[in-house]
Amino acid sequence: MSINCMKRIVQLVIVLTLAVGPLSILHAASVYKIGGIFSSTGRASFLGDPEKKTMEMMVDKINAAGGIDGHMLEAVIYDSEGDPAKAVSAVNKLIHRDGVIAIVGPSTTPTTLAIVNFVERAKIPLISCAAGIKITSPVKPWVFKTAQSDRLAVSALYEHMQAKSIKKVGIITVSNSFGESGQEQLVSLAGDYGITIVAKESFGAKDTDTTPQLTKLKGASPDAIICWGTNPGPAVVAKNLKQLKINIPLFQSHGVASAKFISLAGEAAENIVLPSGKILVMDQLPADDPQKQILKDYETMYVSKYGGAVSGFGGYAHDAMTLVAEALKASDGDRQKVRNALENIKDHVGVTGRFSFSPEDHNGLTSSAFVMVEIKNQTWNLLTD
């Protein structure tokens, strides 16, 4: 009887090991698939291209360090070409065919808004790299973002202008989602800083000339002109302003915060002031700045792999990946756990800033993510008040 019993137990153990053993080995070896959707071609490729490269680089880096809890990461990346319909098709592929745990991207506000419903329904954490405030306000349970909201950039800029006692501004914005959102924030926050907007103009993303708009702005005699757009439009604005010999100080947005802007605008870039992430002036940061080392590491890694110069845009994907990696720890690949972990991340220092998420805030940044920089002698200068 007891021998029989022993036999049975042994059999059971053998069967169980045979059945579960390989499973658990499989489990240990299984990869975590992370989806990526970026505008790597098309109009917003200046955002999507560095983001895609950064994501691939970060996955390699995490895998080289042994993955997360022994799981390797695998990136599945699709190109949205900045087209909402393409982004929807990409997100469906990621959810239903590739079975990803989390998604990084897309690069622009419309493409992000287009896929929000799909990730919410499928319950997959999304970390967007787009700036629009509509993405995380109102808060959606599964949607986070790493790019600073325009509202923070506007606050930083207006604070600076207030200190310089600038009262009347004329604004010129690009007629796409970036410029439109910027214009909304510029208008809604102006009152808080005692600033009045005396003229509002816009230009097309592909316009080669903005002199009519600038002539009109000049007519309203503002103390300063704010241009809100992404390359190359703002460079045209800067050049045209010089050509028209209008001597009104020009301010730009973080949308041009990359070396490309200086090379496009050339001489006309001199003395332009703008809010930017710290990446442009990392060498001028005080040694005790917590972001300094991370910025340095990111630059070294990116430049040695791809050449060229780093921009804050790729940084959005860098931060999204480090956040995902952090949230994946001890999650066993469970998406609900990943989401909950993301929401509870506090004081996570990244390239863009210091993230502290909460159920009410899925962007997690403050206006300290911005510094004011000035272009002097064709390079970026940190402004300290």
Add this chain to the structure above:
Amino acid sequence: MKGTGSIINKGLVQNTLFVLAVILMGAMVENTYLLQIMTFIGINTLLALGLNMLMGYAGQVSLGQGAFYGIGAYATAILSGTHGVSPWLALVFAIALAVGVAWVVGRPTLRLSGYYLGMGTLGFGMIVHIFFREAGSLTGGASGFVGIPMLGIGSFMFEGGRSYFYLVWAVVFGTMLVCRRIIDSKTGRALAAIHGRENAAVALGVDAHSVKLTIFMFSAALGAMAGFFYAHFVLFISPDSFGFMASIKMVTMVVIGGMASVWGAVLGAAVITLLPEVLHGFADYEMIVFGVILMGVMIVMPQGLTQGVVDQYDRYRKKRA
């Protein structure tokens, strides 16, 4: 070639096969991604059908069809999203609006011909596109319109899977039947006459302008319907989906599939929707491959794929004989 009896029989067989194929595909495909791609093909087929009637049968080129697509999408988004109107009521209104706009725009524009008609419709498309972008308080502006409700009947919701696939393809099938009826009707024969030689048709008493206008309004209605289904499927719309490139894409679908052919519209929509999915692996070379395929098809089969395949088959048979 125009024996009435045989056409009905042939049509019956084709239709039955088509319906069976759609039902089977919907039932067998488990993957939501594939179902969604096929739903997009259905929506694009509606667009191609409308434009095909205009281009293939009436011989009028429109480079502004994206405008009607957008009008349909935005009308339902604003009515059902902002004002809480039932989407089905919004559909009626969206179609009425598109037809009305088509009437106003078509009256002067369709008097133009050739490239000037192309330019006129292109200009109209641009104006509508700019309106979507600039009327921010109404349309959500360049960032897009968020908050479009899901379609449903009673408590049943057409969520983005199988049920929506069947809904769209049922509408596509109905539309195909309507298109066939029009082609075989008096209007259809008048269309054929205009396409052949407009002056001769006019001399024979065909009111060319009003026939063209009718078809223009019909194609606008189909465009708006496609926009309606797009909006309630993706639940988000932004102006860029309805711009110049969208219009060009529709023309490409019609021409690649084959003009003056209902099946051509289905085939063209399928090819142009699937091609980018298939070519995805080429990454940065995708554009080149896509363009080369487009040019290749046009050079080898100028009549489009449906006619082209038939021609190739004929040639093959002749060789055998």
Add this chain to the structure above:
Amino acid sequence: MEDLLQYLFSGITIGAVYAVVAIGLSMLYRSTELINFAHGEFAMFGALGLVTLWGQLHLPLPLAFVLSVTGVACVGMVFERFALRPVKDPNPITLVIITVGASIVFRGIAMNVWGKDPVSLPPFSDLESIEIAGAVIVPQSLYIVGAALVLAGTLHLFFRYTIQGKAMTACAVNKKAAWLTGIPSERMGLFAVLISAVSGAVAGIFIAPVTMNTYDMGTMLGLKGFCAAMIGGLGSLWGAFAGGILLGVLESLGAGLISSGSKDAIAFVLLLLILYLCPGGLFAQKQAERF
């Protein structure tokens, strides 16, 4: 008043760009009745060629100019030989789709060769902006206007006085009849595309310093050039020039006096009105009725 003058000058600056592109488009239509939707891409190749040769390799400007134009001419010849000539049934819609396909291929090639980032170039000369009654115009704009005038003038003389030009016109009017009189219509077609590619390249080169040069700059140039050629009347060289300037001035006045957000809409509304009122363009030579 001062502002109005500035709007006018800005309009000429913008319009000159459209005009110089429109002339090439109109020229090709005149000799082959074809609208080339890849014409903007010829201009793009011209501009990016200059970026590489003059901006990066620092070759002398005239040499860079010649090399860039030659390069684009070769692209044009390949395009004609392998994409247009083999078409069995050259009806206009088929040809239009082929040129649309070609424009996508050209953009794809340029994206892989020159990358995705825009590049800017300095103007051809270091001259200061010219000031007239408080309004400013940049010298480069005057160069573009000059280039457009020279281009239109040369082509005009070519069609008017050379045997080649007359033969090309004959081909366009009736290909078969021209062939019967001994004109090699195939070679004429090649020649026409070659000239249009050259004029596209010249347009791109002159535009390069005032715009931001990228692989996808051709779409907008082609589209606006198409509009300008339409306004002026397809096939008319001076019409294309006038149409371009008019379109630019309308846009500029629209932006300055009405609203900059809808300046393109204003331009297109006026375009539609022009089409309705004189349905063959302002300087129509004959009714354009193919398709």
